[in-house]
Each structure stands twice: as structure tokens, then as C-alpha cells.
Amino acid sequence: EPEVTQTPSHQVTQMGQEVILRCVPISNHLYFYWYRQILGQKVEFLVSFYNNEISEKSEIFDDQFSVERPDGSNFTLKIRSTKLEDSAMYFCASSGGAGWIGELFFGEGSRLTVL
Amino acid sequence: GDSVTQMEGPVTLSEEAFLTINCTYTATGYPSLFWYVQYPGEGLQLLLKATKADDKGSNKGFEATYRKETTSFHLEKGSVQVSDSAVYFCALSDPTGGGNKLTFGTGTQLKVEL
Numbered sequence: 001e002p003e004v005t006q007t008p009s010h011q012v013t014q015m016g017q018e019v020i021l022r023c024v025p026i027s028n029h030l031y032f033y034w035y036r037q038i039l040g041q042k043v044e045f046l047v048s049f050y051n052n053e054i055s056e057k058s059e060i061f062d063d064q065f066s067v068e069r070p071d072g073s074n075f076t077l078k079i080r081s082t083k084l085e086d087s088a089m090y091f092c093a094s095s096g097g098a099g100w101i102g103e104l105f106f107g108e109g110s111r112l113t114v115l
Numbered sequence: 116g117d118s119v120t121q122m123e124g125p126v127t128l129s130e131e132a133f134l135t136i137n138c139t140y141t142a143t144g145y146p147s148l149f150w151y152v153q154y155p156g157e158g159l160q161l162l163l164k165a166t167k168a169d170d171k172g173s174n175k176g177f178e179a180t181y182r183k184e185t186t187s188f189h190l191e192k193g194s195v196q197v198s199d200s201a202v203y204f205c206a207l208s209d210p211t212g213g214g215n216k217l218t219f220g221t222g223t224q225l226k227v228e229l
Contacts, residue, residue, distance in 0.1 A: 003158075004158065006158075033216065035217075035219075037222075040221075041221065042119075042219055042220060042221045042222075043159075043204060043206075043217075043219035043222070044219075045216045045217065045218070048216055056216060091158065091159065093159075103149075103161050103164065104159075104161075104217060105161075106151075106158040106159035106160070107158045108156070108157055108158040109158060
């Protein structure tokens, strides 16, 4: 069964360092997403990506964040200069074409710890 | 804006007990409603969904009915098993938001003991 894969599963970094989280969405999907969950809090939407551009982003997704689909298979989330409050589980997801009514397929998550 | 409120966890039950996890929502339009489940060490998986009022979603013995009058989508199962131990997330997708992003609740951890 096709699945979304994420790497790394856990990354520890120092505050101020750049981090890249990687995702391989399901191959025939068109929409890609990043969500995050700070420990004990809600799963929060960060950004959606369609047709090689950001289609929607939340207030959390400020200039420190960027996304890219560099090679037609990977979908990456970059945090330029990490802060302590960026420590969270980051989930990548993908979904089908236009008119899709909401089933997203999620990866297992990448846990980011900022020290 | 849109929001989802779930009951706090953890919920601890004995095997074969009845399960209810409450979920209520606030949305500007007519959302689709979902329950996602996260088993230990795995990603979020869709458990069931309902796209309009009075629809009942069901899967693996779990059910939830879309109640527009009470803005609720409570998850129920008649007889839980140890293998149901997981974190359950209620979520909505509001098409008036222009996309199909999901708004999640905080998640409810379920522990089922023998």
C-alpha cells in the first residue's frame, strides 16, 4: 500500500541552526502539506503546496519556514534558524486531486528537538 | 475561525467496554468531519469520515454521526480491544476556507487494558 515516508524520524539541533525535514508523498498525489504538533497541543496546519507553489499557509509559517519540491518526488520543509519553540513533531501529508474532500495521508512524523 | 474541541485524555478502559470520545466543532461553512487515529510509532490514519449532516461514518467497529444541531461528531465503539489503544484525533475540513486543509483537535489517548 502506498505510504508517505518522512526522514529523519528524530532530529536534535542547536538553536539558530538550519533544519531540513524531508518527505516523500504518495506518487500520484497532487497536494502536499506540513503540519506540526507541539507536545500536548493540537495538530496545527503549517502549509499546503500545489502545482509547485504554496496554496495556503498559516500564521505559524513565517519567513523562517520554506517548502520545496526539488525533484518531483521529495517535499521538504526548511526551518532557517530554529528556535526553542520550534520543537515539535512535524507531519507531512499528501492528498489527491481537486475536489478531494479531505482524506489526507500522513507520514509517521519527524520529531524535532531544539536545544 | 474553525476549531475542534475534544475531550481530554487519557481514557483508560477495560477490554470489551463501551467507548465514547466527545468531539464538537465550530466552522463558518458546512465542513466535512473526520476521525484520525495514530497507533504507537505510526502516522495519522483516517478512521472514518462524514461529509454532511446526519451522515454516519463507520469503520472497524467505530462509528460517529455528524450532528449539525449540536455541532458534534462523537466517536463510539461498542466493545474496545487492547489493539484499539491509540491516540484519536477529531478533525474538520471546511470547503469555504478555500482548500482542503484539516483543523484538528488536541487528540485523545485511549488505553485499553485486559
